[in-house]
Amino acid sequence: MVFGIAKSSSNAVFGALRRNRKFRIALFVLVIVWPLTAWAGAAALITESPLAHADAIVVLGGSTNYQERTREASSLLLQGCSERIVLTNDTLRGSWSTEQQRNPFFYERSRDELTQAGVPREQIDVLMTPVSSTQEEAVLVRQYALDRKMGSILIVTSPYHTRRARWIFSRVFRNSPIQIGVVSAKSGTESPSPLTWWFTARGWRLVPVEYVKMIYYVLKYA
Secondary structure, eight states: OHHHHHHHHHHHHHHHHHHHHHHHHHHHIIIIIHHHHHHHHHHTTOOOBOOSOOSEEEEOOOGGGHHHHHHHHHHHHHTTSOSOEEEEEOOOBOSOBTTTTBOOBHHHHHHHHHHHTTOOGGGEEEEEEEOOSHHHHHHHHHHHHHHTTOSEEEEEEOGGGHHHHHHHHHHHTTTSSOEEEEEEOOSSSSSOOTTTGGGSHHHHHHHHHHHHHHHHHHHHHO
16 A cells, blocks of 8 residues: 555656656747747848949838838938839828828828928829739839839838848849849837847737748749
8 A cells, every 4th residue: 555655656756747847848948949939030031132322212012111111211312322212002091180181091191201201202203003912012113113214223111021022023023124122121110129029919910920921922923
């Protein structure tokens, strides 16, 4: 009887140790491995290929991220990187404007942000043809650039969109004489930092979803 009790106690101790070891491994993964993996996954989405000068800076549509994109574009233009900024029309509207008594389109909000930053209105072009994807934007911008015999285009978009945007524009412009550059808006405001994106709901909507979109685009357009 005593032997049976001892054996049962021993099994319980070993079982507790095994469970504790699994817990420690899980904790290690959570505390050490996951943050590194999350950072690396987010950082891998960000890429840049800046140009010293471009015939036009194209701000890609992105309703919830339009401010960070227009800030970057206005800064580049005012630094002398280009003399023209191009906006696309994703047909989406923003929140209610008391001043205008309506819900302005996001391209209108983007244009207002640019002019408030000091960009002359006459240096802003809006491509009014409706677009609903980065692919459609690339096709539209290509025709715009060819019609004006441009030699270079600088794309400005949000950090986690840069790799997909670069891939799409490079593919669409492949057989054209137009050079394509890509610049990322600064993270930390509308787009969370690669180090901390997983702390926010917005980050989860941006980083993991972007990988899904990349897979979809590669399968559809490659």
